Structures are given as structure tokens and as C-alpha cells.
Amino acid sequence: MADDPSTPLPDIHDVPGIRDAPGAISDTSAIDAPGAPPHDLLRARLLEGLPAEALLTDPQVTAAYATDMASFCAAGAPAAVVLPRTVEQVQHVLRTATALRVPVVPQGARTGLSGAANASDGCIVLSLVKMDRILEINSIDRIAVVEPGVVNAVLSRAVAEQSLYYPPDPSSWEQCTIGGNIGTASGGLCCVKYGVTAEYVLGLDVVLADGRLLRTGRRTAKGVAGYDLTRLFVGSEGSLGVVVRAVLALRPAPPRQLALAAEFPSAAAACEAVCAVMEAGYTPSLLELMDRTTVRAVNALGKMGLPETTEALLLAAFDTPDAPARLAAVGELCTAAGATAVVPADDEAESELLLQARRMSLTALEELRPATMIDDVCVPRSRLAEMLDGTAAIARTHDLLIGVCAHAGDGNTHPVVCFDPADEDEARRARQSFDEIMALGLALGGTITGEHGVGVLKKEWLARELGPVGMEMQRAVKQAFDPLGLLNPGKLF
Numbered sequence: 001m002a003d004d005p006s007t008p009l010p011d012i013h014d015v016p017g018i019r020d021a022p023g024a025i026s027d028t029s030a031i032d033a034p035g036a037p038p039h040d041l042l043r044a045r046l047l048e049g050l051p052a053e054a055l056l057t058d059p060q061v062t063a064a065y066a067t068d069m070a071s072f073c074a075a076g077a078p079a080a081v082v083l084p085r086t087v088e089q090v091q092h093v094l095r096t097a098t099a100l101r102v103p104v105v106p107q108g109a110r111t112g113l114s115g116a117a118n119a120s121d122g123c124i125v126l127s128l129v130k131m132d133r134i135l136e137i138n139s140i141d142r143i144a145v146v147e148p149g150v151v152n153a154v155l156s157r158a159v160a161e162q163s164l165y166y167p168p169d170p171s172s173w174e175q176c177t178i179g180g181n182i183g184t185a186s187g188g189l190c191c192v193k194y195g196v197t198a199e200y201v202l203g204l205d206v207v208l209a210d211g212r213l214l215r216t217g218r219r220t221a222k223g224v225a226g227y228d229l230t231r232l233f234v235g236s237e238g239s240l241g242v243v244v245r246a247v248l249a250l251r252p253a254p255p256r257q258l259a260l261a262a263e264f265p266s267a268a269a270a271c272e273a274v275c276a277v278m279e280a281g282y283t284p285s286l287l288e289l290m291d292r293t294t295v296r297a298v299n300a301l302g303k304m305g306l307p308e309t310t311e312a313l314l315l316a317a318f319d320t321p322d323a324p325a326r327l328a329a330v331g332e333l334c335t336a337a338g339a340t341a342v343v344p345a346d347d348e349a350e351s352e353l354l355l356q357a358r359r360m361s362l363t364a365l366e367e368l369r370p371a372t373m374i375d376d377v378c379v380p381r382s383r384l385a386e387m388l389d390g391t392a393a394i395a396r397t398h399d400l401l402i403g404v405c406a407h408a409g410d411g412n413t414h415p416v417v418c419f420d421p422a423d424e425d426e427a428r429r430a431r432q433s434f435d436e437i438m439a440l441g442l443a444l445g446g447t448i449t450g451e452h453g454v455g456v457l458k459k460e461w462l463a464r465e466l467g468p469v470g471m472e473m474q475r476a477v478k479q480a481f482d483p484l485g486l487l488n489p490g491k492l493f
């Protein structure tokens with residue numbers, strides 16, 4: 001059984017390593033590595049198997065690799081940043097790290113929102129962004145074989161040229177990498193129909209902490225030999241091994257989607273529509289929600305012309321040949337749930353604009369106040385209205401601005417707590433509300449993270465969700481793969 005979520009929560013100022021603002025680095029005691037070797041020795045040993053241009057050690061340069069995009073997460077100063085181009089180079093880095101007992105932090109594009117890619121003091125940051133080749137696209141086997149640094153949108157466009165489709169599409173898809181998507185088990189806008197990253201990872205090549213190369217999974221349509229180690233690596237946040245190659249499942253490209261936007265007088269009414277759509281048996285290719293604060297923020301940032309008087313905007317789309325008929329039926333369900341306006345997009349181009357507005361949501365909300373904390377609570381979709389109403393109540397109680405966008409069809413909400421860290425009391429209330437939102441999610445049968453991961457941001461909460469036996473087994477897995485605790489220390493646990 002999970003710990004009692006009503007246990008008193010840590011104050012923001014009691015949490016070690018809270019950063020004052022994104023980019024600033026403060027107390028790193030939570031993730032420091034013990035007994036770091038001299039930098040000269042580390043540099044010399046790394047250069048035995050790396051070209052000079054693959055190694056960065058100037059502290060002013062390496063500092064730029066210290067954090068991902070999460071606010072308020074501890075980060076340390078890396079001893080070195082390595083940008084390998086080959087599997088052998090990655091193996092050399094891991095062997096060196098094991099020999100010298102230096103922690104290694106794998107990184108993709110650092111768009112993560114939980115601090116999972118943050119450096120620890122004295123670590124080697126292993127940035128995989130230069131291993132960015134698409135090795136194979138096979139339309140008979142319907143797979144792509146890629147290196148970890150391939151950017152999600154680059155892969156999507158490449159497979160589309162062969163009438164294929166790689167569905168997982170985080171809103172950050174123009175920047176984030178497949179390695180990072182695997183590291184965080186990321187989701188996106190299309191998950192309501194197509195599922196998350198885990199559903200598309202068939203096999204992996206992984207360099208283990210001691211430098212050995214492990215091949216997991218398959219490139220076949222089926223395969224059940226042994227434990228599913230592939231799935232184990234998905235969402236492991238770089239804590240079990242370094243992904244150097246991935247076999248990904250592809251689908252035939254569907255028709256371009258057609259969308260509608262429905263305006264609601266309350267978030268609860270929009271959630272009622274979500275439930276009605278699912279209960280009626282429809283599986284839209286997208287079912288997203290933006291509250292009033294989000295709509296206004298997106299308009300302010302992108303001049304998108306969304307309706308600002310609405311309390312909640314629901315976007316629905318279908319990518320089937322009969323999309324117009326299905327959208328009409330969904331529109332009727334929205335009206336029955338209380339929608340004040342249902343506006344179908346004129347064509348695919350206008351539908352894409354609606355998607356762009358939704359993709360902009362987190363960035364737009366971040367512009368509202370000097371700092372934000374982005375939550376990622378996922379609840380059964382039947383409890384979505386309670387989640388949104390509860391979040392609004394938390395905002396009122398703490399007198400805070402909390403904008404919500406949500407992958408509504410998945411029950412995955414992103415309440416964004418907006419505040420000024422210079423105002424000590426407001427910062428304390430922000431942390432309190434952030435934690436209360438997670439407690440609410442757990443109380444509704446949900447999870448503290450639907451797609452952004454645990455990282456540093458939520459590690460105090462993992463035990464509350466998993467309970468003591470769950471935590472024991474998680475630690476046993478970590479011990480089996482990384483007995484010296486060198487891979488991405490201080491994350492998850």
C-alpha cells in the first residue's frame with residue numbers, strides 16, 4: 001500500500017537543491033558523487049578512446065549542460081561533457097567511468113521537465129545528440145532503426161516520406177530526441193488513439209554501466225523470449241544503461257486529421273464531454289483540453305485567435321476517412337454536455353493550427369510569471385472532472401495562478417503553477433499547491449506522472465505511489481544493472 005498522501009509535505013525551502021530560477025545552480029548535496037578523481041586524470045583517460053572534439057571540459061561550456069528544462073531541481077557542475085558519435089566511444093566512456101568511479105548522466109536534448117537529465121557534481125555528462133543517424137526504415141517489417149540522438153520530428157518526417165507513421169509526438173517533438181523519449185517513456189497528443197513510446201520500442205542496444213553492450217528485444221512482429229528488458233529500459237531515466245540504438249515500430253500513415261474546437265462554460269462540462277465521447281465508443285486521434293488561463297496565454301504568445309471567453313476549450317480530431325461524420329457526432333456529444341459553441345476546422349491546415357496552439361501551451365503558460373512548476377498528474381479519465389475542479393480549488397486556497405492543459409483523452413493533466421520565486425511566501429504556496437495536486441491525483445486513483453517522469457522533481461513522491469514493496473523491487477532492479485550506482489545518481493530514488 002502506498003504511504004499516506006496526507007503526510008506533511010516538505011516546505012520548498014527544506015528541499016535540498018532547490019534552484020532559484022531555471023538555469024541557476026545552487027545546493028547540489030542531493031546528487032553529489034562521492035570521491036571524484038582529479039579532472040586531469042579523468043580527461044586523460046577519456047581521451048584514450050575519444051577524439052578531442054568529443055570532449056568538453058571548460059567549466060563555462062560544460063555548465064550549459066547542467067540542467068534540463070525543469071525548474072526547481074537540483075543540478076551539479078559536470079567534470080566533463082562527452083559527445084560521442086559511435087557505440088565504441090560510449091562503451092569507452094562507461095568503462096572509464098566505472099574504473100574511476102565517476103557518475104554518468106545520459107542526456108538527449110534536455111527538454112525534460114523533471115530534472116532527470118540534470119548533471120550531478122563531478123559527473124560525465126554523456127550527450128547523445130550527435131548519434132543522430134536513422135539507420136533503417138523498413139516498410140515491410142514496419143520498423144525504423146535509429147540512433148538515440150535522432151530528433152522525434154525528424155524521424156516522423158522521414159518515415160512519412162515512405163507513407164509510414166511514428167506516432168509518439170510530445171509537444172516538444174521538434175527538439176526532443178528518441179533517446180530522451182525512451183528515457184522518459186514520453187507521451188504526446190496522439191496517445192489517446194496510438195499509445196505512448198513504450199508501445200513502439202521493440203528492441204534496444206544498451207551500453208551497461210561497466211561498458212558491456214546489451215541487446216534486448218527484437219525486430220520481429222512478435223517475440224516473447226525471456227523477461228521484457230526492453231520495456232524495463234523505457235522510462236528508466238538513464239539510470240540502468242545508455243541507449244545507443246533503438247528498433248521502433250511504425251504504422252501505415254493515416255489520413256491527415258480533421259479537428260474541431262468546442263467551448264465549454266466549465267472544465268467539468270468539458271470533462272463530461274470527454275467521458276461521453278469515450279463511452280460512446282469513439283477513439284479520436286486527439287482529445288485535448290486547454291483551460292481559460294491556457295487559452296489566454298497561448299493567444300498572448302502566438303496570436304492564435306482562440307476564444308478567450310470560454311472556461312475550457314476541448315480539441316478533438318479524427319484521422320479516419322470518415323472524420324467529418326465522426327466529428328459531427330462528437331460535436332453533438334459536446335453540445336449535450338453543455339458546450340456553448342462547437343467549431344469544426346475548415347480543413348487539415350486549420351486543424352494543424354489548432355494542434356499548434358495546443359503544443360504551445362506549456363511554453364505560453366511559462367511566460368505568465370517569473371517561474372512555473374509543471375505538474376503531470378494522470379487520473380482515470382472518469383475522474384478527470386474531479387481532478388480539474390480539485391486543482392481549481394487548490395489554486396483558490398493558495399491564491400495562485402494555475403493554468404491547466406491536458407491530454408484529456410488520457411486523463412493526463414498538466415497543471416502549471418505560476419509564481420514569483422522572489423516572493424518567499426508565494427514560492428512556499430506554489431510548492432505546497434504542486435504537492436497537493438499530486439496528492440489529489442493519487443487520491444483519485446491516478447499517478448504522480450503520466451509522461452514527464454520522476455527525475456529530481458518528484459522523487460520524494462515515488463514511494464508514496466509505489467509503496468515499500470514496490471520501492472524495494474525497483475531498487476533491486478537498479479542494483480542488478482548498476483551495482484556501483486554510477487548511472488544518473490540522485491534521480492528517481
Ligand SMILES: Cc1cc2nc3c(=O)[nH]c(=O)nc-3n(C[C@H](O)[C@H](O)[C@H](O)COP(=O)(O)OP(=O)(O)OC[C@H]3O[C@@H](n4cnc5c(N)ncnc54)[C@H](O)[C@@H]3O)c2cc1C
Pocket residue numbers: 068069105106107108109110111112113116117128148169170171172175176177178179180181182183184185186187188189236237238239241242243244362363451452488
Ligand atoms: C514545451 C515542452 C513540451 C513538452 N511536451 C511533452 C509532451 O507532450 N509529452 C511528453 O511526454 N513530454 C513532453 N515534454 C517533456 C520532454 O520533451 C520529454 O520528456 C522528452 O522525452 C525528453 O527528451 P530529451 O531528448 O529532451 O531528453 P532529456 O531531457 O535530455 O533526457 C530525458 C531523460 O532521458 C534520459 N536519456 C536521454 N537520452 C538517453 C539515452 N540515449 N539512453 C538512456 N537514457 C537517456 C536522461 O538521462 C533523462 O533521464 C515537453 C517539454 C517541453 C519543454
